[in-house]
Amino acid sequence: MAILVLIWMIAGASFDTDKPWPVTGVGDAGPPGLNGLGTAGSLDDTRLRRIIREELASRGTPALGADGQPVSPAGKVRNPVDDQFRKERVARQLDHYKRVGAISPAQMQDLQQEIARMDRASQKEALSQLMRALNSRQIDGRF
Amino acid sequence: MAGLVQPAVVEVTTNADGSGNAFGNMVTARFADNDVEFIGCGIRFFDDGAGGTFELGFCQAANSADEAGFCQTTRPDLLEAMKATGDYSFITFAWNPDGECRAIGFSTQSFYIPDKNAK
Numbered sequence: 001m002a003i004l005v006l007i008w009m010i011a012g013a014s015f016d017t018d019k020p021w022p023v024t025g026v027g028d029a030g031p032p033g034l035n036g037l038g039t040a041g042s043l044d045d046t047r048l049r050r051i052i053r054e055e056l057a058s059r060g061t062p063a064l065g066a067d068g069q070p071v072s073p074a075g076k077v078r079n080p081v082d083d084q085f086r087k088e089r090v091a092r093q094l095d096h097y098k099r100v101g102a103i104s105p106a107q108m109q110d111l112q113q114e115i116a117r118m119d120r121a122s123q124k125e126a127l128s129q130l131m132r133a134l135n136s137r138q139i140d141g142r143f
Numbered sequence: 144m145a146g147l148v149q150p151a152v153v154e155v156t157t158n159a160d161g162s163g164n165a166f167g168n169m170v171t172a173r174f175a176d177n178d179v180e181f182i183g184c185g186i187r188f189f190d191d192g193a194g195g196t197f198e199l200g201f202c203q204a205a206n207s208a209d210e211a212g213f214c215q216t217t218r219p220d221l222l223e224a225m226k227a228t229g230d231y232s233f234i235t236f237a238w239n240p241d242g243e244c245r246a247i248g249f250s251t252q253s254f255y256i257p258d259k260n261a262k
Binding site for chain 2: 112116117123127128130131132134135136137142143
């Protein structure tokens with residue numbers, strides 16, 4: 001509900017910080033779902049963006065930065081070029097370990113470190129490939 | 144007499160689709176008469192490079208025939224469950240074809256503690 005209200009606010013250009021919510025009566029401090037966010041005129045652009053990010057994150061939807069790029073949970077904008085580069089590097093590493101048939105503890109640690117820095121979709125894909133290779137003994141190794 | 148002792152060797156079951164499950168007692172695995180049997184779970188924390196932390200939980204096991212099973216999770220509820228392991232835990236876990244943990248269980252009982260009279 002809160003996300004619909006926020007989208008409505010954006011569509012209605014309600015980012016104008018000088019423009020307060022219409023207060024129609026006692027206890028009417030804004031639309032439903034925004035209770036506790038402050039009352040009339042206190043929702044500035046930065047705060048709204050933060051709220052939208054939190055709402056999207058709570059629904060498992062990647063939040064977008066001002067430039068439309070996915071934002072990491074910590075709030076930093078991801079670089080798609082870096083993400084793609086890292087994705088290809090991890091894929092090459094996995095292929096290598098499959099060819100060799102084994103991964104050492106140190107290599108496993110390095111691989112996991114690399115996976116940790118991937119975007120979420122790529123993390124899921126890389127971990128799936130790693131686990132399938134371990135469980136099929138295509139790669140002999142341990143965590 | 145030394146109370147009930149209940150060893151639980153590691154058993155690993157894998158299915159054709161890549162899913163499977165494993166269970167066993169850590170003490171029994173550690174003192175097994177072979178050099179391949181083991182079972183355990185762990186959590187690793189990584190800097191995600193974007194100001195956050197990537198938490199990766201995993202369980203792994205191999206039976207006396209060196210048949211192994213692995214699972215991983217990034218789910219907060221399962222990561223929390225993994226913190227319940229104890230020194231003498233019986234561990235059970237299951238995974239889907241992608242190797243994602245689908246069940247994790249720990250049982251810490253007196254009968255899993257090594258027999259003081261054992262070798």
